[in-house]
Amino acid sequence: MRHTLSTLTIILSLAAITLLFSACAPRARGEATLYVAAPMSGFQANGGQTVVGGVRLRAEEVNRAGGVAGYRIKVVALDDESDPDVALSITDQVKAALKRGDNVLGFIGHYNSGETLAAMEVYHRLPLVVITSNASNVALTQKGYDKFFRIVANDQVQADADAAFLTGQLEAQRIAILYNDTAYGRGLYDEMQRALSELGATVVLAQEVKEGQDRYTAEVEAIRSAQPDAIFYAGYEIETPYLRADLVDADISIPMLASDGAFLSATIDEAAGAAEGMYVSAFGPSPAAVADPAWIEAYQAVEYRNPDTYSINGYAAAEVLLAAVAKAGTLDADGVAEAMRQLNINTMIGQVSYDDKGDRVNAPIYIYQVQDSAFVQVWP
Numbered sequence: 001m002r003h004t005l006s007t008l009t010i011i012l013s014l015a016a017i018t019l020l021f022s023a024c025a026p027r028a029r030g031e032a033t034l035y036v037a038a039p040m041s042g043f044q045a046n047g048g049q050t051v052v053g054g055v056r057l058r059a060e061e062v063n064r065a066g067g068v069a070g071y072r073i074k075v076v077a078l079d080d081e082s083d084p085d086v087a088l089s090i091t092d093q094v095k096a097a098l099k100r101g102d103n104v105l106g107f108i109g110h111y112n113s114g115e116t117l118a119a120m121e122v123y124h125r126l127p128l129v130v131i132t133s134n135a136s137n138v139a140l141t142q143k144g145y146d147k148f149f150r151i152v153a154n155d156q157v158q159a160d161a162d163a164a165f166l167t168g169q170l171e172a173q174r175i176a177i178l179y180n181d182t183a184y185g186r187g188l189y190d191e192m193q194r195a196l197s198e199l200g201a202t203v204v205l206a207q208e209v210k211e212g213q214d215r216y217t218a219e220v221e222a223i224r225s226a227q228p229d230a231i232f233y234a235g236y237e238i239e240t241p242y243l244r245a246d247l248v249d250a251d252i253s254i255p256m257l258a259s260d261g262a263f264l265s266a267t268i269d270e271a272a273g274a275a276e277g278m279y280v281s282a283f284g285p286s287p288a289a290v291a292d293p294a295w296i297e298a299y300q301a302v303e304y305r306n307p308d309t310y311s312i313n314g315y316a317a318a319e320v321l322l323a324a325v326a327k328a329g330t331l332d333a334d335g336v337a338e339a340m341r342q343l344n345i346n347t348m349i350g351q352v353s354y355d356d357k358g359d360r361v362n363a364p365i366y367i368y369q370v371q372d373s374a375f376v377q378v379w380p
Contacts, residue, residue: 032071032331033102034059034318037090037109037119038133040079043212043238047264047310048111051133052077053303054314055108057295058322060302068326071103080115087115091122098126105325106131106336108317113137114183120148127333129340131321133313136260136283137187141357147337149354151317152260152283153363155184159191161365162232162257162281165379167199169367170255172230176205176223178243180213180235188234188259204228212238216246224252231256237264240280241271248274257281257367263309268373275370279378282366284312284349286375291348309375316349 036055038048052075059073067073080087087110097104106129110116116135123130124145131149132140138154166172177192179185185208193203205226207219223231231247231254233240240262247256257279258267268275287296287307299307320343325331327339344353353361367379 029070029103030072031074031103032068032105033074033076033097034105034321035076035078035094035107035109036133036314036318037078037080037087037107037115038111039082040077042081044082044111044236046266046308047134047237048079048082049303049305050264050308050310051108051111051314051317053299053305053307054133054311054316055318057299057302057311058315058318061298062322068105068322069329069331071105071331073105073322078109080110082112082115084114084118087119088122091119094128095122095126098128103331104128105331106321106333108133108314108321110135112182112184113140113187116140117183120145124148129321129324129333129336131317131340133317134260134283134310135184137183138191139187141359145358147333149320149340149358150360151313151320151349151352152360153365154359155188155191157363158260158281158283158365159188159195161367162259163192163195163199163201165279165281165367166230166232166255166257167196167201169379170230170257172228172255173201174204174227174229175201176207176226176228176231177203178205178207178209178219178231178233178235180211180239181208182211182235184236184261185211185234192232192234209235209239209243211236214239214242216243219243220246220250220252223247224250228254230254233258233262235259236261237266237270240267241269241275244271244278245274255279263368263375265308268370268375276373278370280368280370280375282309282368282375283363284309284316285366285377286368287312288374289377312348316347316352319347320345320352 038051113135136155179189263282324339328335368375369378
């Protein structure tokens, strides 16, 4: 009987200690939403889906490690259809969530500069940290937004590097510039004109084309008449392969450099072999250069497809944002933004730290050439 009472006393004591520690231990705060906006349908769906895939992979890794700041991450992908009006309508959904008091980790997006410019007119007034995975228009970080960042360089940086490559590595002095009719294309055209002029080169042709254009008969003849040493194209993977194919069909064999918007496998796949030898600039490395087999396998398990170049952008954007949330230890947007400005971390897209405008410090530019139907880095 004495043994039984002693055992019962121990059991009751252990139960009391367990209850005490349970009461003192921090409770899980539940789920917090990480929004990511990109074209999930329409002509740029592949690019947008690769960004979302990268975000989802990083969120899953963080969730497996216990979440961030006490929260489990829920990724909510929003389809902006590559349309600024749709991007603007998406802001209503995010505003409603914040008004309800939902736990929001932040917003990754948009994919294109035009959609980002439209949406930021709303988001900059909200308690929300925004990091774009791809938008490079210079104006985005000149508007005084205090909670806006980007994971890529801006187009001033890209233009300086691309102009240096054209005039230095390719020794071109007469450049034809074509650009699509978007905020991205027009903004990069302006920056390329400036950068080439500063290096003493001449823009012998400047021609705007339609977003999504797939035949370039008139443009090819204009290029032939202008007799440039090289061609620069500021646009997307939905135009670049067709421009390149029409140039090759017309036996125009001068060097062609396309901007980061063409740094997707579709530029090679849709060119019917004509992409061989062309150059593409990029804000980050290709997955083949930085991702080990385990990362690729993990991506495939999350997305059921292979990663593409912008998978790195989405993954790095999520990595940086979630690192800032962890550093801040809170979902408070001002606290997370301040933590972002203090970050200096190594990511798959390179070393990331920020200036006071939200631009990356010393953001790199890479130049690739299509060789044997693959992007091969040739510069720097």
